[in-house]
Amino acid sequence: MKKLLIILLFTMSSAVTAQVAETTFENIEVTNQHNVLLLSINVPPRNTVSKAVLAEINTALNLAESDENIGAVVITGTNKVFSAGAGGESLKGVDKGEMTHAAIAHKVYNRIESFPKPVIAAISGISAGGGNELAMSCDIRIAGESAQFRQHELQAGLIPGFGGMQRLPRLVGQSRAMEIMLTGRYVGAVEALSIGLVTTVVPDSEVVLKAVSLAQQLNDNLNKKALAQFKKRMALSHSETFKEALINDQLTFDQLATSPDIHAAIATFIEKQKMESKAALD
Template identity: 40%
Template structure:
């Protein structure tokens, strides 16, 4: 029924200010590690994705949803703020105005709305969600993995800095890829009109 059930509210009800901050720091550390993994991470959301669940999904690189999925950051209705990065990732993904609206109202919304605002990439019938997520992962895996990892790294780092620094990061990544055997293989296959590519991740 849920993508992630979320935090234990009965436990959080007893938190002091110090305990609450420690809990938030702990959760943010985990989600930052997920966000900064070298490999791409796909969230397949089927069911409720509220609070910490939505924050977990937003830490993933690509989000897909089933028609049954429900999203939201309802924390203000519990007397707290989002604590695992929701106030920071949601504006970066959907824009400040919509993020403010959703966070300050605590509104729960459906998968089609999530797609409309850019929170998820695609919406599928529930029975198709996992096969579609696996197919997407396989499509990514068919490419040169050094290039995939460098692309993810530069996008993740670049969004947090100015455009001049970001394009310099991109130039570094482009240079790294130009020194790989996979570049030779990929470009060779293109020029030879050869569909099969034998990437070795070197």
């Protein structure tokens, strides 16, 4: 398969960006959209989340995390498909000591969930099986009007083993998640919005633009140190009791509150609020 070079939409001088420019991918396209790294799965016709795709997503995350100029990540598909699933690769045996397909997916999806920068899924067309589990690991999901979501593993003799059994109930509730997984039916974009599976529905032609625009907005407005701690805490709290989560949230807050650079950030925020209030009154 022809290798795809990362396309840089504008020139930056950092050494890390030079490293990004030299990286090659075979299964995803990676573009720098003004400090937002856009990852587009490009394995037609189904854009399956194979081991190779997962490995390249992880490599792109390495680049995004190590480059301070990159403020957010957007993951999307190509050719009107986000990802139709994991394909049949999970059915193949692995040599002793190798990670299974599901184990690799868990490693990458868990990383996305706790990634120190916002990760947004821009979904057009089919988002099914392991591909939909990828979308659910992202912080925010923006859907195009054509988007259809499905967890059909039970019909195929498997279970949603890439994290869907845990993440789907958290997003839409236990009862609704059970119905979606048991029937394996398609959930359209409008219904997905109504049950909380996605946050926004836009025309298909605008889904990536909307996701990138929101990512840029988050990059401009969020404190990076606080964001990293916030995402870490949100991910870890799933395995904690309510009492433990409250205590650990409080300890993280106290740690941030005593940091000199956070003091400076708060002062800047207060001054900005004053200026915005004054402008609104003028």
